[in-house]
Structure formats: structure tokens, C-alpha cells
Amino acid sequence: MIVSFVVKDWDCPTGTTRTVAWAEATDVEPVPALKNVATATGVAYNEDGESLCLFDAELSGLKSNVRYHYRPEGGAETFSFVADPERAGGNTYALLADFGIENDLSGE
Secondary structure (H helix, E strand, C coil), rough: CEEEEEEEEECCCCCCEEEEEEEEECCCCCCCCEEEEEEEEEEEEEEECCEEEEEEECCCCCCEEEEEEEECCCCCCEEEEEECCCCCCCCCCCCCCCCCCCCCCCCC
16 A cells, blocks of 8 residues: 655655654554554655655555554644455555645636
8 A cells, every 4th residue: 555645845855755654543542553664755846936745655564444544754643544455456546635725726
């Protein structure tokens, strides 16, 4: 499973790394200790004086149909997902992004 996240940063050369902490969810506590760590490698995008880093981290050893929590390094928020069920053939992709744009200019 690949998790991707975007960091708005002024000094973000391609190849920059950050970590992602993650763990299997439990019924005992809302967010368990995030004891596993994966390294995320960044790719920089620079436009109009703004710099964004897109990071991808591969979380391995996940169990099918199990909920996991993860938090990118430096992040205050913890996210969750359910690992894909095992099935024959095909891949499933989901892309989510929030670039913090206050007004949507896509219709112009």
C-alpha cells in the first residue's frame, strides 16, 4: 500500500525524505501507538515561487480488510484506511488531495 502526502515547504529538493509512522487499529484505544515506520521520498514541484513536495511511502506487511492509522512526520493529524481485500486480478487506486486552495479556480 502506498500512502502519498503533500508538504508545502520552501526548501524541498527532490530526494528529500520524511517518515510515516503507522500501526494496525485496535478496539482498545482510538489511535494506537504508531510503532511502524516507513520512509517517504519526495519529489519537488516549484511554480510561481511556491514549492510543494509530494511524498510517497510504501507500507508493507498489511493484512487484508484491516483498519490502519498513519501519520506523516511533522503532521498533527492521524489518518486511517482499510487495507484492500484480497481478490484475483486488477488493482484499485484512490487519489485524494487537499492543496489548501481557498478559492476554486478550476471553472475558469
